[in-house]
Amino acid sequence: MNSEAIKIFVGCDPNNCDLEQMMVLDYSVRKHTQHPVEIIWMQLSHDPESPWYTNQATGEGWHTEKWATPFSGFRWAIPESCNFQGRAIYMDADVVVLCDIAELWAHPKAEDAIVIAKGGKNSARLCTCVWDCEKAKQYLPALKDIQANPDGHKKLMQLLKDKPELVQPYQDSYNNIDGEGLAAEQIKILHYSDMGTQFSHKYSLPRLEASGQKHWFDGKIMPHPRQDLTELFDQYYNEALAAGYRPENYKVEPFGDFSKATQINYHGNKVTRPEDEKSWFTRSIDSLKSKLKKKSFSLDD
Template structure:
């Protein structure tokens, strides 16, 4: 699971949703913790963007692995996901939802670790110069196919009884950081189930709220088992209006850097190709 510390509760809720539907033994590993244990360098546009490319190495280039992001929920048996992989292919990814207009994503993958002989450091180097080709095309891997149904990576779409994996792709509207998400009640139900089973504790929710990793109203909703934000006390509605998700400072810092870099390239072009130091 691609993850970072601020996603702790979201990741635990996702893990619980995987395990409660699984008919086979499943071990869920957070890649931020795996990468840290292996002392492997990792960077990216999000803290976990490039973690996925360490999976074959971490697994000793043996067996199968499923990669998922932490901003998801699972509603079906992962055995079905593995059954849809293409044998003899390094990477099996999911179709895009019909009519969505979305580009193909590699946020859900079944990876044959023996065939995916990835060298993470080399991939990271490529990502520095051509991030989109690496992340959205998996250009370094020729052995890949789209064999997983879109219901295993349903982007911002939930159909009860049909959606197998719901993916909250809009970071600014993920339900644990913004109450305006129309699929907020679906995530709250999953949180309540994890709390009821003791898989997530109220202390974890309280600590993540204190750190600013969760929007202020989540703790109150968890305590009162309230899936609708319209019933939040006034002081929490005000607090939510001023809340800023932990990823936003990084997002705006990146935008500023992109503007600076673009401006430097423009000045360089006007200067006969000499890019000024920034």
């Protein structure tokens, strides 16, 4: 590997809801690597020159109304933002890196693949992935066209469903979703993905409430089922503070209101909210639905 900086694009909220997540992610990346790293925080912007620009009043730039998060579609803009050159890592903000990020950066890739991600025959999760920016050029629409289409994110996920050879799978521990039955020491990158059980809520929610602000997630908040992973996040949070990192160092001028899909009926994932916690009736209905429909291709938001 040469001395080129590892580029990491991170999707995060534009109104300072995710400061604690940003701090822990930043610290965790740098704790485990000696390689130069450049982190690009992807946040909705009022600047027409920014790749994250949106004007919700005029309909210019990104259309976010169908997104589950404030940054769902941004991952598709990364190759063009890199001038279709080299590699780039994408991550959601709710991630703790527990290995040398250079391992993922240098992961082998099949000739046909445009992205290295958690995936397989029936799924693709791009919430932590590595783009081959040059390869992606022939498959991705121009940035302005992706921005203008409210269904752009969904359609590009459909592209991967139709052409699974475009995804080079890596081992699951590089995008471990809320534990997935692994011991903490077996996890390379922890994605605390369930938006209702995120470790950072106990820090961010009181901070936001004190300033009269609400978090962008409007669903039910509940404890994470893995106490060991909760303690691991707290460890990294406190280590970051001791090393001179501060949540306020990641603050930006708040963007203000933007459209986003509600998460009031959000049900998390099977890791944090297993089937046996559902009622018999709910499990029966889910089972019947599963039998009546074809095997679907699972995609992350």
